[in-house]
């Protein structure tokens with residue numbers, strides 16, 4: 001079985017009397033040629049890495065650029081005062097999303113789910129719920145399989161990287177994965193799961209990828225918050241019986257189509273959106289300020305050069321490569 005469509009997974013699980021997560025687990029066993037135990041062990045490692053990343057966060061680190069750091073801690077502290085407009089739980093969700101996004105920017109170990117830039121969405125909705133409702137670990141692993149299956153379908157039918165499809169493909173996909181996992185954890189059925197995935201993705205359709213200075217910091221860290229909060233809203237709507245009028249696979253296809261039509265300036269090139277604002281440009285200038293054109297002088301004749309004329313005594317100027325966005 002390939003995880004090509006949500007509809008297929010749901011139909012197969014109904015036909016064979018299996019849970020959604022079991023179909024995803026069995027597909028993993030088949031594709032990677034591993035036993036059930038090996039597959040589950042790998043998923044447990046991933047879940048534990050997510051928990052650990054959350055537990056070791058202190059808010060003391062700052063990213064090299066200085067743009068990011070400490071926001072998660074500020075939010076946790078604020079949530080603890082009981083003053084959060086959305087209540088303490090939502091405050092924790094926001095704090096967790098910020099903390100994980102920050103951890104990525106500050107070079108801490110995180111779980112890319114589905115990408116490093118969107119690493120805060122899944123833990124932001126899963127971890128506070130895990131602690132609040134004392135959910136058994138096995139159930140959390142099953143939810144992780146649900147999310148993985150959703151992510152695999154999105155990757156197959158559309159895309160999951162900002163460079164390919166904009167931020168809708170990263171934060172949007174993470175949000176859809178999280179929404180499906182939440183519906184599962186709250187006892188919703190497979191149809192509700194599909195509606196939640198569809199609604200989460202629809203709500204973020206068209207979101208540009210515009211990282212300031214090409215760094216996965218601004219607006220990335222805070223976009224994890226909107227992915228998490230959107231996932232909760234989509235899951236709650238689905239559990240309340242609200243349906244997506246557009247079927248989930250069609251929504252995923254639409255996301256892929258929108259992504260292909262997004263101009264290149266809005267696909268992780270840092271040439272448009274927030275990256276192209278006066279402040280975004282000023283930040284980039286400040287960060288790049290110390291870097292000058294490098295002059296490469298090649299004198300060592302042991303190096304075999306394809307273009308010997310380039311190795312003149314005077315040397316050749318090498319342009320700084322275009323900044324590669326980190327994802």
Ligand code: SF4
Nearest residue numbers: 117162167170209220
């Ligand atoms: S703006 Fe781009 S780099 Fe940042 S999280 Fe979104 S997709 Fe990733």
